[in-house]
Amino acid sequence: MDMVKRMRILATPKFLFLNKFINSYSEDKIKLLDVGCGNKSPSITVSLFPKVEYFGLDKQEYNLTNEDKKILENKYFLVDLDNLSELDSALPNNYFDFIIMAHVIEHTRKGTEIRNTF
Secondary structure, rough: OOOHHHHHHHHHHHHHHHHHHHHHOOOEEEEEEEOOOOHHHHHHHHHHHOOOEEEEEOOOOOOOOOHHHHOOOOOOOOOOOOOOHHHHHHOOOOOOOOOOOOOOOHHHHHHHHOOOOE
């Protein structure tokens, strides 16, 4: 990834907050859950932040490369984003160190209802 593209990606709110957290976190690995992890997010995130142990959650497999699928092996949850109770039984409380979510709410039933009122 060239430097300009890398800087542009790091300037997004999602990665600005993650970068700030990682710089203040003392553990060797950070368990990260990316809600709405499609569109090559696993490979981009891990390439920028090698300290991250990446987990993904989405309602469908969306634009994931083979590299993304390798990163997500046994760490990917296909879950109805309108009913996250399924995830409660899959993971213990306080499992993740950091959770990110970008461009997800508009894909839920309530988010669609809200968007359609404007």
